[in-house]
Amino acid sequence: MPSFTRRHFLTTAASLLPATALTNSWPAPKAPEPASPMRDRYDPWLEVEARALHENINTLSRLAGGRSIISMVKNNSYGLGIALAPKLIEPHPKVKAFGVVKTEECFQLLKSGIRKPILLLARPDDGAEFDLVRHGIQMCLYTPDALSRFEKFSAQLQQRIKVHAYVDTGMNRVGMPHRQAAQWLAELASSPSIELVSTFTDLTEDPEFDLEQVRRLRALADELKQSGLPAGALHAASSHGIYHRPDAHLDLVRPGLSQFGAYPSDYKKEELQAPLIPAYRWSARVVRVSQMEKGDSVSYGRKYIATKPTWIATVPIGHADGYPRTAVNGAVVFIKGRVYPVIGAVSASHTIVALGDEQTVNEGDTAVLVGPDHLAVAPDSVAASSGISVYDLLMHMNPAQPGVGS
Ligand SMILES: Cc1ncc(COP(=O)(O)O)c(C=O)c1O
Numbered sequence: 001m002p003s004f005t006r007r008h009f010l011t012t013a014a015s016l017l018p019a020t021a022l023t024n025s026w027p028a029p030k031a032p033e034p035a036s037p038m039r040d041r042y043d044p045w046l047e048v049e050a051r052a053l054h055e056n057i058n059t060l061s062r063l064a065g066g067r068s069i070i071s072m073v074k075n076n077s078y079g080l081g082i083a084l085a086p087k088l089i090e091p092h093p094k095v096k097a098f099g100v101v102k103t104e105e106c107f108q109l110l111k112s113g114i115r116k117p118i119l120l121l122a123r124p125d126d127g128a129e130f131d132l133v134r135h136g137i138q139m140c141l142y143t144p145d146a147l148s149r150f151e152k153f154s155a156q157l158q159q160r161i162k163v164h165a166y167v168d169t170g171m172n173r174v175g176m177p178h179r180q181a182a183q184w185l186a187e188l189a190s191s192p193s194i195e196l197v198s199t200f201t202d203l204t205e206d207p208e209f210d211l212e213q214v215r216r217l218r219a220l221a222d223e224l225k226q227s228g229l230p231a232g233a234l235h236a237a238s239s240h241g242i243y244h245r246p247d248a249h250l251d252l253v254r255p256g257l258s259q260f261g262a263y264p265s266d267y268k269k270e271e272l273q274a275p276l277i278p279a280y281r282w283s284a285r286v287v288r289v290s291q292m293e294k295g296d297s298v299s300y301g302r303k304y305i306a307t308k309p310t311w312i313a314t315v316p317i318g319h320a321d322g323y324p325r326t327a328v329n330g331a332v333v334f335i336k337g338r339v340y341p342v343i344g345a346v347s348a349s350h351t352i353v354a355l356g357d358e359q360t361v362n363e364g365d366t367a368v369l370v371g372p373d374h375l376a377v378a379p380d381s382v383a384a385s386s387g388i389s390v391y392d393l394l395m396h397m398n399p400a401q402p403g404v405g406s
Contacts, residue, residue, distance in 0.1 A: 038404065044284040044317045044369075046403035048080050050088040052279035052372065056259050059274050061094045064242050064253045068094050070119065070235065072256030073109075074101040079322070079397040080260060080280055083112030088405050089259065090116055097138070099254060103128045106137045119164060122174065129153075133161055138197065142166040142176045147187055147194070154193035162195045163188070164232070167220060169201040169213035178216045182223055189229035198232040199224075203248060205240045205265075214248045239264035243273060260379075261372070262390045267380035278378050281371030282397065285364055286335065288314040289355075298344030298352050303328070311355035312343070315367040320348040322397035323369055327351065330385035334368040334377045335361050 038045045061069060069092075077085035082105055086098055098114060100106060101122040109118050121140045124132055133139060133153050141150070141163050154161050165188055168175030176184055178201075189196045201217045203210045214236055221231035233251035239258035241248040244265075257263075261278035263270040291311050298304040298312065315333060319325045325346045332339040333353045338360065340353035351369075355361055368374075370382050370393065383390035 038283075038402065039366075041402075042285045042287055042316050044282065044321050044323075044398070044401050046080065046084075046397070046401055047281045047283070047371075048084050048088060048403060048405050049279050049281070049372075050405060052261060052277040053085065053089050053259060054092050056261055056276045056279060057089065057092050057094055057255075059276060060239075060242050060253065060255050060258055063274050064237070064249045065246075067249055067251065067253050068096045070097045070099050070252055070254045071095045071259060072099045072238070072254055074099060074105065074121070074256065075395055076105075076399045078257055078260055078391075079394040079399070081399075081403045082108045083114075084403045084405050085260070085279075086114050087112060090114060096252065099256075103132065106132055107135070110135055110137075117162075121164075121166065130156075133157070138162050138164060140164045140166040140200075141188065142168070142174060144176075144180075144184060147184075147191060151191060151193040160193060160195045162197045164197055165199040167199060167201045167217060169216040169236075170209060171202050171204055171213075173202070175201060178220065181220055185220055185224055185231070186227060186229060189224050189231065196230060196232045198235060198252070200235040200254075202238065203236055203241050203245065205244075207244075210241070210245050211247055214245075214250070217250075243270050257391060257394065260394060262379040262383075262394065267384070267390070271380075278370070278372040281373070282317075282369045283366050283371070284315050284317040284369070285366055286313045286361055287316050287363065289359060289361055289363055290314075291359070299347060299350075300345045303345055304343040304352075304354075309357070311357070311359045311361075313340070313353050313355055313361045313365075313367070315351045315353065315369070316349060317351055317367075317369060318347050318349040320398065321401065322393075323351060324382075324386040324388050324393065324396075326386040326388060327382070329387055331382050332376045332385070334371065334374045335365050339374055339376045 071089050073086045076082050097117040099119045099121050103125040106118050106120050117138050119138045150161050166175040167178055167181050169178045203213055224231045235250050235252040237248040237253045239255045242253050261276045292306040294306055294308050296306050317323045327342045327346050331342050343354045344352050368377055370379055371377055380390050383393040
């Protein structure tokens with residue numbers, strides 16, 4: 001069994017799938033075909049489902065003892081659309097704020113009408129900081145000079161400015177290094193210009209070291225409290241921490257990936273612990289159905305040669321759209337209640353599936369590449385059978401494709 005460490009490529013494919021995943025017996029097809037709001041379209045599109053997002057957020061909050069959530073929608077909401085997914089998530093009562101890491105995404109969220117607080121957990125573009133603050137974006141501070149700048153902003157805007165203190169407790173990526181943080185935090189917390197809404201860190205997802213990181217964060221917060229200063233809410237846990245580190249749940253949790261129905265590390269164990277629902281469906285429509293004769297080959301490199309007469313279908317999605325080239329190693333596509341293996345080669349804009357001895361699919365049928373319709377096309381199954389990280393499967397989808405919410 002390979003180790004399922006976060007963001008590491010998975011090394012085996014079909015062998016990791018549940019025994020049922022590659023058969024056509026699961027589930028008994030309930031709906032004949034997903035209702036597609038883009039039925040006229042052949043090119044790929046995305047559907048994002050509010051009900052699944054809300055169910056997943058309920059599950060994550062329950063795992064975290066009912067705690068509220070900062071919904072991480074960075075990097076185009078992990079591929080599901082910077083505006084689309086947050087608009088569907090926003091009404092959930094447990095969601096207290098959104099988190100992004102790109103300056104532009106703050107403005108895109110504002111433009112799309114998001115009203116809950118937006119946190120920028122990264123360094124803003126040069127010259128953008130005042131504009132962000134003026135528009136109510138909450139900045140995550142981590143440099144020694146931040147306080148003096150924010151005191152100026154506060155004077156200009158004649159208001160206290162809400163900020164979050166980002167402490168590096170061992171990731172060595174972003175944040176004020178914890179060994180230098182005590183005095184800096186005390187100055188932030190005591191400034192009349194600033195409201196310190198939260199103090200937070202991110203975890204390395206190492207079983208022992210995570211706990212040390214939490215201890216470091218708590219120690220800094222306790223020091224503030226002893227001086228009569230507020231640290232604000234404490235938070236550290238992303239999806240992995242929600243599933244695996246109850247000690248890191250603190251006051252709030254910050255899930256990203258898991259909101260969308262994919263698991264952070266060991267998906268089989270995590271699914272047993274608390275199942276999630278794929279919150280998106282990635283589809284395109286079949287553009288050609290044909291029958292190969294024995295000896296005919298498929299696509300570049302002739303890697304698939306028919307050993308008998310075989311029906312095949314072409315789906316107009318490829319690696320330029322973000323569908324993994326490695327899907328040929330065992331991924332399947334769901335069409336009209338059944339799953340079919342990807343064969344040959346995934347080219348830039350086309351993927352071919354084998355139908356078998358009979359023509360079971362027609363031109364124009366909807367093909368679901370990833371979605372909730374069958375376990376074998378759930379995000380984690382497609383990622384595992386393609387030998388890629390599920391984070392990459394989501395985040396590498398072409399952001400230009402259209403998406404609809406329901
Ligand atoms: C600071 C921070 N918090 C939370 C998250 C959410 O992580 P995940 O998608 O694993 O839940 C991330 C993502 O990498 C992050 O950088």
